[in-house]
Structure formats: C-alpha cells, structure tokens
Amino acid sequence: ETGVTQSPTHLIKTRGQQVTLRCSSQSGHNTVSWYQQALGQGPQFIFQYYREEENGRGNFPPRFSGLQFPNYSSELNVNALELDDSALYLCASSLGTSGETQYFGPGTRLLVL
C-alpha cells in the first residue's frame, strides 16, 4: 500500500458527459501527477500539480483540467468525454517536482460509451 487513494474505482459515462476523479496523496507528499493508461500501453503523463498550481502538462487537450487543494489532494476533470478517453486513470504522489520517486494510487477505470 502506497497511501495514495483514488475515487471512484470504476466509472461508466457516455460520450459528451463530464467526469471528476479524485486523489489523496501520500502523507507528506506535496506533488501530484496524473496519468492516463490505455489498455496495453504505458502510463501517459497528463499534468502535474504542486502547491495548488499546474506545474507541467503533457500532450492532452484543455478539456483535461485539474485542481490541487491545500491538503495536496487533487482532482482531474475531463469535459466532453470521447470514446478514446476510456482508460485507467492513475494518480501518483511524490515529494517534489524534479524526478523524485512517484507512488501510484490504485487508479480509476473509466469507460465511455
């Protein structure tokens, strides 16, 4: 157990809907990164949050957005869902933003119909 929690564990949505995924970081960790993992692929970096600000972003459209709260927990929001958004969404927490070790939560599996 890494101490990183995510909710919900599973979610089914339809195209065009919006979804919010949540993550609580490991105690003492101030940085949260979000990843999308499609079946058979490695995790793809979406963005990273540090001290409540977006610290960096991967190649994902603006309909993917996030928040980080003062307690370092974080949300990932996806608007206008597309079928290709179906994936495992992973949250990883770390102590810092310079390549420190990241510890993953259990993930949220999203299915878009």
Add this chain to the structure above:
Amino acid sequence: QKEVEQNSGPLSVPEGAIASLNCTYSDRGSQSFFWYRQYSGKSPELIMFIYSNGDKEDGRFTAQLNKASQYVSLLIRDSQPSDSATYLCAVNTGGFKTIFGAGTRLFVKA
C-alpha cells in the same frame, strides 16, 4: 523513435532462472530511472530506482544503468511465478515529466 522503448514480450523464463528486462531511452539529459511492476488490472508498483551509472541491488532485483549507451535494465534472480507481470521502465529528465515505456510482459513458468 519512441522516447522510452521496451520489448513488449512476452518474456518467458522457468522458475528459478534469471529474468533480464531491458529499456532504452532517447533523451541524454535523463537523470532518474525507475522500474515499476504492474499486475493485470492493478496500478504500477515501484520496484527500483537508480540515478547513477552502474548496478544497484535490492534483494532479488538488480537495476543496471549505462548513461553512455542510454540503456537501463532490470535483472530478477530466482524468478518466481509471482513475478509474472508487466514491467514498466520510466525515465525523468529532472523536471515534471516522467515518461513510461509500454512495458514488457514477463511470464515465469512453474
């Protein structure tokens, strides 16, 4: 050229053998290197991290890094059926972005 490349496998080894998993990366500025294990339907679990050239050992696992060749590997000694999983190589250049390979599937035959 992919930024982090791994052979997708499956790599099949008999129980008790050494499993050797390899990874190459394209960015010469990469500074941090990680190996994660991922069981089917689960999230990645950290096995090892390595920052300096050479070998780093932790129990049955040894990570090897060669920055000149842009190559990092993971050796698993005395492989067990419970080691059967997908192994993800991850590379960070010192900033916010960690890049993962697609993973190598390992199958350890009892």
